Amino acid sequence: MEPLSHRGLPRLSWIDTLYSNFSYGTDEYDGEGNEEQKGPPEGSETMPYIDESPTMSPQLSARSQGGGDGVSPTPPEGLAPGVEAGKGLEMRKLVLSGFLASEEIYINQLEALLLPMKPLKATATTSQPVLTIQQIETIFYKIQDIYEIHKEFYDNLCPKVQQWDSQVTMGHLFQKLASQLGVYKAFVDNYKVALETAEKCSQSNNQFQKISEELKVKGPKDSKDSHTSVTMEALLYKPIDRVTRSTLVLHDLLKHTPVDHPDYPLLQDALRISQNFLSSINEDIDPRRTAVTTPKGEKANKGQSRAIERLKKKMFENEFLLLLNSPTIPFRIHNRNGKSYLFLLSSDYERSEWREAIQKLQKKDLQAFVLSSVELQVLTGSCFKLRTVHNIPVTSNKDDDESPGLYGFLHVIVHSAKGFKQSANLYCTLEVDSFGYFVSKAKTRVFRDTAEPKWDEEFEIELEGSQSLRILCYEKCYDKTKVNKDNNEIVDKIMGKGQIQLDPQTVETKNWHTDVIEMNGIKVEFSMKFTSRDMSLKRTPSKKQTGVFGVKISVVTKRERSKVPYIVRQCVEEVEKRGIEEVGIYRISGVATDIQALKAVFDANNKDILLMLSDMDINAIAGTLKLYFRELPEPLLTDRLYPAFMEGIALSDPAAKENCMMHLLRSLPDPNLITFLFLLEHLKRVAEKEPINKMSLHNLATVFGPTLLRPSEVESKAHVTSAADIWSHDVMAQVQVLLYYLQHPPISFAELKRNTLYFSTDV
Incomplete structure (x- = not known):
């Protein structure tokens, strides 16, 4: 499912704000660390809408939704459930270092924007000016002030993160940053005029056009790319995006800061100021929103917060159902005029039912009839009304009063x-x-x-x-x-x-x-x-340590003197050789007796493994690989890191999430990490054949997420209370963790280990 971007959208209602939250990052990467240039859509004259509801993201786990991360700046009391204080402070460090990395990139972008300003001003007083002083001041309005604010903030925050101490305080830095948002208000008010002026100047002056089309942005300290080329239009959008980014970080920091920490009230105050600022900006953009977004009185605010929380939770459930159950089976209907219509169904059973129903109708002698102009007008009017008023709810096919299954x-x-x-x-x-x-x-x-x-x-x-x-x-x-x-x-x-x-x-x-x-x-x-x-749910260690099933992956790789277990390599090789185009590969179960036979052969290290593999049904081989990961005595991504994966995927800020998720991979034992990266690239290759095998990244994440992350029995008791909770909480988050890595550009083991401070990227 493609994320919805809030960039350059028409003025939205408060409920649309929720949907705009599907895209927090405004820049994409091409896999080589190069930032794609993405400013507001060309030709858009709409004032950018600033996202003021920063807690919802496509990867938000249900675990975090119960935490009270509403629009109201009242975070959950204490730390997230099940997270020790030490782990919470470690997450705090990851959030900060991720934000620091993105702050460095932002400062470099502002520097790139300011670079041509001085020479342009110098020529403005000559006989052949490129731009007038007024044009320069309009285009670069408040950029210097914004740069100085963030440079000071970065210089003060950087040593605190690099020389980390669990008692380090930085709430005052965020509080000061929030108190200077008036500069952003002035920038936003001038933004539309700045863009229009820059565009007019580009059209009338070739020299300025060349400057504005290719501004050089310095890369991060650890980046292999020294510079990237970005347009002025894209850079002028960065401050607008940055306000939302800072608010997201404040939510994440509060979530992982103990209530008794000195930073807690300061961060709370900074969040309040930031959210009030975002609300005021959006009210100026569309005054009609004022009545909805700023109810009078504390009671109204609490009611609004609860209502938005319910909407967010429902939307998350609906999005996840869509993600898991996107129909893929084609069904085309042709009419007598030669036109055809393609529908996508979720099951061959339904497709068969449709065919049978249509064939029955075709056998009937349906008489044609004529409608008068008045009847035709009434009919089309009713259809139009249905189309515009009757919104079909995006929900499960199950009724609320049905049993949970x-x-x-x-x-x-x-x-x-x-x-x-x-x-x-x-x-x-x-x-x-x-x-x-x-x-x-x-x-x-x-x-x-x-x-x-x-x-x-x-x-x-x-x-x-x-x-x-x-x-x-x-x-x-x-x-x-x-x-x-x-x-x-x-x-x-x-x-x-x-x-x-x-x-x-x-x-x-x-x-x-x-x-x-x-x-x-x-x-x-x-x-x-x-x-x-x-x-x-039980992961039972094998009593036979000479085998591979139920034996720690480190033991198997050490015994085999390999980086990736032999069973994983052989099953993957066989699937890629003759099963990568098999419809439903990894989703369709193999014959249980075949899987058990393969399990016994691998456990016994039989010499006939390769011959047996070549003759075996491919779904049985795929099933054997899944069974191997399911029967590991602890999950491939380990019991120890499981709570952190659940917390990391729930982070709102893209840079903080990136930093945390990469840090967690680095924290895995080498055999686990190398095997995971090997499997990740294989699953991506399988998904490349989606038009044939019908297995998208979403489908593969659904199949493998719980298999690779589901905790062993001891951990499960701490995180699972009932069957319904397994599905609605942990399983959703497990799928989202794997999906995050599947959708990520290629991850190199050497590169991952080299970046020990933070994994810097502008998400």
Whole structure:
């Protein structure tokens, strides 16, 4: 899902402010440390809207949402739940060092903007001036003052961060910075005129045009790039963005500063001043917002804060559901006039239902009828009203009063099928729902030329709030001439489909439960049993330390004298060789018996591993890799760092988040880090084939996030209270942590280890 940028948008209502929060960073990186030039959109005459609700971000975990980070400057009491004072102060250091890095870049940008000002002023009094004094003062209005304010702030903050002491105080620096926001008010008031003047001068003066199109910005101290080229328009936008950035940092600092720390009241005051400033700026931009954003009285403020918190929480849930359940299965409808319409569905089951419904309608003799002009006008008017007034809510397909569903693992054995009229190449797929959205989870092998297939294949399917199991039976098509025009794929024919409810009382037993599902005259026999989330959360160390499953990754790599465990390298190599274009790779479960067979071979270090891998179904190999990470005695990203990952992904300021997330990677043991980076690059290569395999970075993060981060049993008890909490809190954050790294430019082990102070970037 692309982030929504608040830059250059039309004047917004207060609820739109929430949506504008999806983009805090205003610059992007190309992977080589070069900043892309991004100012306000060309031709935009809209006054920039400054984000005044700085706590929401796409990566905000549900854990932080309960912390009271509303628009009201009242942070949570004490430190975040479960975080010791020492860890909180360490996070405080990471937030500050990340902000310091971005502050250095900001000062360099202001310097670059000021660089041409002196020579331009010098020529203004000559016979051939480039610009007049008035034009210069309009374009560079208050830039010198802003530069001096931030240079002083940086010079005072830098030694405090570099010579860190847990009792260090810097709240007075932020308080002073906030007290000087009047300079920014003057800059913002002049911003539109400054842009217009710069544009007019560029059009009328070639010399100034060349200057304004390529200003050289000095790179950070540790950067390999000494300078980058940025336009004047882009640089003039930086101060507007900086106010929001400073407010985000204040939220993050308060979140990780003990209430009894001397900085706490100073930071609180700085945050109050900053938020009042942002509110006043936005009221000047659009006076209509005043009635909504500035209610009278303390009671109104508290009510507004609670309302916004509820909206943020709901929006976060909706965004995450969209992220996880974006439909990918194409369904095209053609009309008689030659036009066609493409819909994306989440499940082949739904696509089949649509086809059947349309075919029934086509068989009916639908009579044409004529509408009068008045009737046509009423009809179109109603449609327009529906389109503009009736907003379909973006929510789960589940009703609020429905049961929460099952969490854990469903073991399913697909035995056999009867009722086919003739022999065919047959297979079945299994779908389960996750909060009302269905996704394919398993696929049997193709049983060739038979009317009575006997698969007897077992699958282990992870359930996340699931209530239904669907079984679809297909006839495999090997005819390459029957290619679907919609997606250039050969479409197999659905012979039958059926659905059963997962009754907790029926499936939550230790014994197998056998059942038969009927579909279009076809009967499929299957068995199932369920393992609860409480049982599946356990990471049990192996008693056999000579194997690889359930053995610490450091022990395995030391024994093998390798940087990445052999099992990881071989499974990845095989997937990239013949499974990278497999639809649903890593999401579709392999046959459980095949996975167990591969597990036994790897544990025994059998010489026939390579031969067995080459003959094994690719989903079983992918499943073996997932099982290896799931059965590690502690997660790949370690129990020790788990709370910090949860805190880091919840940070609001992009620079602080970047600094924290890179610091956490550096803190991993080398075998864990090297293996993680190896897996990360593999998953990115898998996602490059998304048009074919339907596995986006989001899908892969959903599959691997909990596997790589889920704590061992001891840690789990500290962070998990119920099955619903697992999904709505930790699992969401686990997915977001992995997604953050997947969406990040390539991370080099050597580069990561070299940057020990902070990982500086302008996010």
